Amino acid sequence: MNSDYLVWFGYVASAIIALSMTMNSIVKFRWINLVGALSFATYGFLINAIPVTFLNGFIALVDIYYLSKIYSKKEHFETLEVRSDNKFLIRFLKFHDKEIQKFFPGFSYKPEMNTISFFVLRNMNVAGIFLAHRENNDTLKVGLDYVVPEYRDFKNGHYIYHRLRNKFIKQGLKKVVIPVYSKKYAAYLKKMGFKKVGENLFEKRLIAN
Numbered sequence: 001m002n003s004d005y006l007v008w009f010g011y012v013a014s015a016i017i018a019l020s021m022t023m024n025s026i027v028k029f030r031w032i033n034l035v036g037a038l039s040f041a042t043y044g045f046l047i048n049a050i051p052v053t054f055l056n057g058f059i060a061l062v063d064i065y066y067l068s069k070i071y072s073k074k075e076h077f078e079t080l081e082v083r084s085d086n087k088f089l090i091r092f093l094k095f096h097d098k099e100i101q102k103f104f105p106g107f108s109y110k111p112e113m114n115t116i117s118f119f120v121l122r123n124m125n126v127a128g129i130f131l132a133h134r135e136n137n138d139t140l141k142v143g144l145d146y147v148v149p150e151y152r153d154f155k156n157g158h159y160i161y162h163r164l165r166n167k168f169i170k171q172g173l174k175k176v177v178i179p180v181y182s183k184k185y186a187a188y189l190k191k192m193g194f195k196k197v198g199e200n201l202f203e204k205r206l207i208a209n
Contacts, residue, residue: 006046013039024149027070034063056128070153077159079118079130084111089119092129100146103185113143120156129152130160138174145178157192161204168206175205 016036023029037060044052066069071085082089093109113133120128128147129201135141147156168176178194180186180202194202 002115006043009039009046010043012162013043025152026150027067027153030063030070034060034067036107037063075122075155077122077163078121079164080121081118082095084114084117085196086117089129091116092119092126096102096141096146096148098146099149103146103182104144105181107144110143116140120159122151122155132176134173137174140168140173142176142178154188154191157188161192165206177201177203 013036016032016039020033020036022030022090023032041053041056041060044050044054048122071081090109101189109131114131115133117125117131119128120130126148129144130142131141131144132142145157145160176194177197179200180189181200186196186202189202189204192202192204197203
């Protein structure tokens with residue numbers, strides 16, 4: 001490989017590792033760090049720097065080990081329903097407001113709109129908050145589905161939109177709709193099985209037509 005390309009390859013590998021250090025989510029950190037370590041190991045091999053290859057190969061193995069533990073780990077999920085005027089709920093929203101605005105621009109808490117309000121607990125740790133209300137009797141309109149950075153591995157979403165599906169159906173709900181104004185959140189909803197049905201609206205049917 002041309003020496004100039006090798007230099008740039010090394011820069012890119014370094015940048016990927018540096019990027020991984022900025023991740024709040026441990027899952028994102030492990031995945032990005034894995035890519036960086038593999039890239040740097042390849043770079044070390046190409047320039048015949050065996051210590052660099054072995055060190056980053058070892059780091060890659062460590063990332064793979066912890067990722068396998070994360071994805072195979074059994075966690076206990078449950079919901080903790082709260083009243084719309086719950087003091088901890090209000091404090092939680094205020095504390096996380098800056099981060100919430102990234103995914104729900106313009107979000108403003110309206111207690112009177114919450115007919116369904118609960119925290120998502122993972123092993124008794126607060127992992128996220130879900131606020132919604134019923135529309136047209138059979139539709140659940142979500143106002144906020146926020147997950148704290150440490151738990152952004154899609155498990156919260158699978159728990160709410162898959163494992164709680166029968167619970168929603170028993171309440172007479174047939175579909176879930178969510179107004180979306182963030183590309184990142186739209187990508188997340190697509191992974192959860194939602195479909196875009198309007199300019200800024202995503203929908204997931206709980207009961208097939």
